C-alpha cells in the first residue's frame with residue numbers, strides 16, 4: 421500500500437519553516453489548535469507570534485487529554501465560516517494533534533464523528549482538503565507522523581483512520597520539549613520506546629517499518645534518561661527523533677496488544693498513556709517470547725517471531741530474552757515511573773477485570789505475534 425507523502429522538518433528553527441510553508445500554500449486564514457498551559461510554557465506561543473501576526477488566526481486551546489467525542493464536536497461547533505479556512509496548525513502533545521486530525525476529518529459535519537463511531541461498517545470520514553501542520557510538544561505519540569487519531573466514547577477507545585489525516589507537514593522542534601513536566605516527559609518517552617518495540621514485533625512489520633522502529637528503539641533507549649532528567653539539547657534532539665521515527669513505524673504496522681490493553685487503564689484508572697503502555701510492554705515481552713506453533717499469529721512463523729524478540733531484547737541491553745522485561749522495568753524506575761499495578765491504583769481482581777473486559781480491541785490484539793486469549797490476559801495482568 422502506497423503511503424501518502426508528508427513533508428517533514430526537524431530543527432529548532434521549525435517556526436521559520438512553518439511561515440514559509442504557509443506562504444507557499446497562500447494560507448492566510450488559519451485554525452490554530454493548541455494545548456492550554458504548555459503552549460505558552462514551551463515557548464511555542466512566542467515563537468509562532470511573528471509567523472502568525474500577519475494572518476487571520478482562530479485559536480482554540482484544548483484543555484483535555486485523551487479527547488472524547490463531545491470535546492471534538494464542541495470545538496467544531498465553535499468555528500464559523502469553515503469554508504474560509506486555508507490551513508490547520510496543531511501544536512501540542514498527541515491528544516492535541518489527534519483533536520486537530522478529528523476536526524479535519526469531520527470539518528463540515530460535527531455530528532459525523534458520533535455517527536461514524538456508531539456505524540458497524542465504519543463509513544469513511546470525508547476529511548476537509550485542508551493542509552494540516554503538526555508540531556509535537558512532547559516526544560511520545562508520534563501522532564505527527566501517523567494517519568490515525570484516537571478518540572474516546574463512553575470510556576471506550578476508537579481509532580479514526582484515513583490517509584488524509586496524515587499531517588501534510590510535520591515539524592519537530594526539539595527545544596519545545598525542555599519545559600514538559602517530568603512525569604509527562606517520562607511517560608511520553610516510554611510511549612515512543614514501546615511504540616518502536618510493538619511495531620518491531622507486529623505481524624505487519626516490513627523491512628521499512630523495522631528499520632524505522634529499530635532506530636527509534638535505539639535512540640529512545642540510549643537517550644531517554646538524559647532527555648527526562650537533564651533535558652540536554654542533545655538528548656532532546658534524539659528523543660524527538662525517536663518519537664517521530666516510532667510514529668512512522670506504527671503508521672505502517674499499527675500498534676499491538678500492549679496498546680490495546682492500555683486504553684482502559686487510562687480511561688478507567690487515569691493512568692498516563694505512556695506509563696500504562698510501558699508497564700504492559702514489559703509484561704508482553706514475557707508473554708510473546710513463549711509463543712508456540714499453536715498460538716503464533718505471524719505467518720512468518722515461531723522462529724521469525726523469536727528472532728525478532730531476541731533482537732529487541734539485545735537493544736534493551738538484555739543478553740537473554742527472559743531478561744528484557746526486567747531491563748525495561750528498571751528503565752522505568754530510573755525515570756521515576758511506578759512498575760506495579762497496585763501502585764497505579766489497580767488493586768483488586770475487580771479492577772483487573774475492568775481492564776480485561778475492555779482491553780480486547782480486536783483490531784489491535786490480532787496484530788500481536790502471539791494470540792491473546794482472555795485467560796492469558798488474566799494471567800499477564802496478575803498484580
Ligand SMILES: [Zn+2]
Nearest residue numbers: 561611615697
Ligand atoms: Zn501510544
